[in-house]
Amino acid sequence: MRVPVEIISFFCFLFSVTFVQGQECLGEDISYENIEPVANVSYTDGEMVNVKCMTGYIGSYKLKCKNGQWLTFFAQRCLKKKCGHPGETLNGDFKLIEGRDFTYGATVEYTCKTGYEMTSRINRRQCRIKGWDNSVPVCEEVRCPVIHTDEDVTASGNTKEGTYGEVIHFECVSSDKKLDGSSVIHCTENGVWSGPVPQCIVTCQLEITEPKVIRIIPWGKTTFKAGEVVKIICSGKNQFFQKQETFTCTNNGKWDYKPTCEESRCEAPLNQHVYIPTFYFKGDLNMGAKRSYSCESGYNQRAEQATCTRDGWTPKPLCAEIKCDPPRIPDAQIVGGQKQEYKFSSRIEYKCRPGFKPEQLVQITCDSHGQWTGIQKCTDGTCEEQELKNIKILCGHPSIASPYKPGHILVFQCTDGNMRFYGQRAIECLPDGRWNYPYPQCGGTIQCPKPTKHFQLVKLSDEKALYSNSEILTYTCKEPYNKIPGGDLMCQNGKWNGTFDCTSEICPPPPYLENGDFGIISKNGDVITAVSYTCQPYFVLTKQQDQYNCVDGKWEAPPKCLKPCEVDDIVEKYNLQPPTGKVFIRHADKFRLNCTDGWNTGSEMKAYVDVSCSNGNLQIGKSCDTQNQ
Numbered sequence: 001m002r003v004p005v006e007i008i009s010f011f012c013f014l015f016s017v018t019f020v021q022g023q024e025c026l027g028e029d030i031s032y033e034n035i036e037p038v039a040n041v042s043y044t045d046g047e048m049v050n051v052k053c054m055t056g057y058i059g060s061y062k063l064k065c066k067n068g069q070w071l072t073f074f075a076q077r078c079l080k081k082k083c084g085h086p087g088e089t090l091n092g093d094f095k096l097i098e099g100r101d102f103t104y105g106a107t108v109e110y111t112c113k114t115g116y117e118m119t120s121r122i123n124r125r126q127c128r129i130k131g132w133d134n135s136v137p138v139c140e141e142v143r144c145p146v147i148h149t150d151e152d153v154t155a156s157g158n159t160k161e162g163t164y165g166e167v168i169h170f171e172c173v174s175s176d177k178k179l180d181g182s183s184v185i186h187c188t189e190n191g192v193w194s195g196p197v198p199q200c201i202v203t204c205q206l207e208i209t210e211p212k213v214i215r216i217i218p219w220g221k222t223t224f225k226a227g228e229v230v231k232i233i234c235s236g237k238n239q240f241f242q243k244q245e246t247f248t249c250t251n252n253g254k255w256d257y258k259p260t261c262e263e264s265r266c267e268a269p270l271n272q273h274v275y276i277p278t279f280y281f282k283g284d285l286n287m288g289a290k291r292s293y294s295c296e297s298g299y300n301q302r303a304e305q306a307t308c309t310r311d312g313w314t315p316k317p318l319c320a321e322i323k324c325d326p327p328r329i330p331d332a333q334i335v336g337g338q339k340q341e342y343k344f345s346s347r348i349e350y351k352c353r354p355g356f357k358p359e360q361l362v363q364i365t366c367d368s369h370g371q372w373t374g375i376q377k378c379t380d381g382t383c384e385e386q387e388l389k390n391i392k393i394l395c396g397h398p399s400i401a402s403p404y405k406p407g408h409i410l411v412f413q414c415t416d417g418n419m420r421f422y423g424q425r426a427i428e429c430l431p432d433g434r435w436n437y438p439y440p441q442c443g444g445t446i447q448c449p450k451p452t453k454h455f456q457l458v459k460l461s462d463e464k465a466l467y468s469n470s471e472i473l474t475y476t477c478k479e480p481y482n483k484i485p486g487g488d489l490m491c492q493n494g495k496w497n498g499t500f501d502c503t504s505e506i507c508p509p510p511p512y513l514e515n516g517d518f519g520i521i522s523k524n525g526d527v528i529t530a531v532s533y534t535c536q537p538y539f540v541l542t543k544q545q546d547q548y549n550c551v552d553g554k555w556e557a558p559p560k561c562l563k564p565c566e567v568d569d570i571v572e573k574y575n576l577q578p579p580t581g582k583v584f585i586r587h588a589d590k591f592r593l594n595c596t597d598g599w600n601t602g603s604e605m606k607a608y609v610d611v612s613c614s615n616g617n618l619q620i621g622k623s624c625d626t627q628n629q
């Protein structure tokens with residue numbers, strides 16, 4: 001038979017009490033598992049101690065110190081607290097996230113199945129001394145919010161109690177409207193609908209049904225909301241065109257203008273007093289096409305060319321009837337009374353009032369500019385006095401004072417001697433009260449610049465940039481061109497009356513080449529007898545001859561330097577893009593210019609034009625007169 005430890009210990013205790021009296025017990029000698037350390041280091045003989053289990057363990061011990069030995073009075077081993085199963089939740093699951101079994105310290109976490117959501121705030125339970133904390137979480141079916149629609153939208157499906165996976169279909173009550181958004185939504189696992197509740201809105205439909213419409217922009221779209229804008233592209237090289245640049249969907253579901261392609265309306269203009277060769281109207285009449293034309297007599301051509309636009313030919317009308325306003329002639333009366341307006345080449349007569357000249361009837365004509373020709377002022381015999389600017393009356397006969405009667409003569413002079421004089425020095429008042437010549441005028445300057453041609457051959461008496469009128473410039477010819485020692489030039493009304501006349505016994509100086517220079521090839525002493533010519537950059541020589549000789553005192557005919565062309569803004573007139581920088585084209589060279597964006601040359605459909613240069617004149621053969629598709 002086994003004797004329990006406690007009983008043996010008790011006898012030992014009695015023994016120790018008997019034989020080892022009065023000794024202390026040490027706290028650290030208490031060596032049960034999973035206990036808390038006792039409070040004091042040592043205990044006196046006979047003292048009782050309660051030993052507690054560590055946190056999370058259940059049990060206890062009671063000991064007594066007897067002659068330096070611990071005597072166990074009561075013992076319940078310290079065992080780990082067990083919590084049991086944490087509990088299942090409906091439509092959910094749990095897993096251990098702390099610990100390996102359901103004992104003290106273990107933690108479980110609950111999750112809900114898809115389509116269910118946890119209504120409890122806390123999703124965990126932990127095994128504590130008193131058992132599982134919290135309560136088992138509850139999983140409830142997910143519900144999407146109640147669906148509210150506008151009255152023109154019908155929704156089918158459970159719109160009030162939509163649970164996970166529930167599908168709702170939408171439709172418009174009226175066939176005039178279209179759903180703006182998805183027609184089907186479903187309740188997602190998160191309790192929100194997969195998309196917004198759509199509205200029924202007014203839309204405009206547009207599909208390519210007409211063969212002339214080849215494209216709708218934005219591409220691929222057929223339903224448009226009110227306010228949205230569409231463009232169409234028409235086929236047939238601009239033969240068809242859209243009535244408007246863009247079309248807008250209006251609030252009533254209609255386009256502001258039906259997006260169709262219309263045919264160009266540029267036919268031969270008949271009965272418009274226009275003359276255009278009829279063959280011009282065969283073939284394509286693209287928008288932007290230009291045609292030269294002329295007008296019947298009596299009609300004014302309003303543009304250089306007629307242009308085909310979506311509204312027909314412009315300008316409108318191509319030829320405007322020439323009309324004259326009633327003439328305004330002071331002191332005159334029109335024979336037969338005055339009309340509101342007069343046609344081209346109308347002839348009317350007027351008579352000056354008694355005492356005024358001319359006395360006979362005057363006939364006037366409405367000319368091609370819409371002006372009257374042949375008007376003579378009605379005058380009482382006095383010639384009109386006019387304002388004097390930069391000019392003065394030098395003398396007059398019989399006087400310089402007005403009124404100027406027939407026979408009166410005035411002589412004029414510029415107020416500034418360096419000004420140029422235009423007109424007649426002397427004018428006379430005629431018997432009909434008109435001057436025989438208009439008043440002369442003064443303006444500009446009549447100074448001469450320093451001569452440049454053959455300047456290197458001479459020595460000047462007086463060197464300056466400008467010489468005044470009538471000034472004489474004396475020059476001396478330099479060696480070896482001093483066969484004649486020199487001469488005089490005179491500044492006459494802004495021009496020298498000649499050039500330096502310097503020559504040698506053998507040859508005159510080589511001919512001067514404008515915009516070019518010569519190189520000496522051979523000399524006889526100091527006299528040049530053969531040269532070659534070169535031009536300034538961009539200028540082109542007319543002849544490719546290496547050498548020009550002086551034969552028997554005469555030079556062979558020199559070449560010329562042909563001018564380059566500058567590509568300037570004029571190209572815009574031809575619908576060409578001017579180049580970004582300055583471009584010079586040599587004579588006979590070509591240069592390619594791009595059409596303005598969106599345009600081409602028509603029949604050849606090129607987006608560029610080759611221009612060429614002819615001695616400073618830019619030659620542009622074609623216009624970019626056709627709009628791209």
Ligand SMILES: *[C@@H]1O[C@H](CO)[C@@H](O)[C@H](O)[C@H]1NC(C)=O
Pocket residue numbers: 039040043047
């Ligand atoms: C520990 O010792 C102190 C003084 O030495 C005593 O007051 C106390 O009661 C003792 N505690 C226990 C649990 O024996």
Ligand SMILES: *[C@@H]1O[C@H](CO)[C@@H](O)[C@H](O)[C@H]1NC(C)=O
Pocket residue numbers: 472488489490497498499
């Ligand atoms: C220019 O005029 C001056 C002064 O009258 C005269 O001496 C000279 O011979 C003229 N020159 C020419 C080239 O006619």
Ligand SMILES: *[C@@H]1O[C@H](CO)[C@@H](O)[C@H](O)[C@H]1NC(C)=O
Pocket residue numbers: 577579592593594
């Ligand atoms: C013309 O267009 C082409 C291609 O778009 C470009 O490479 C070229 O530089 C343009 N030429 C000019 C003169 O602008």
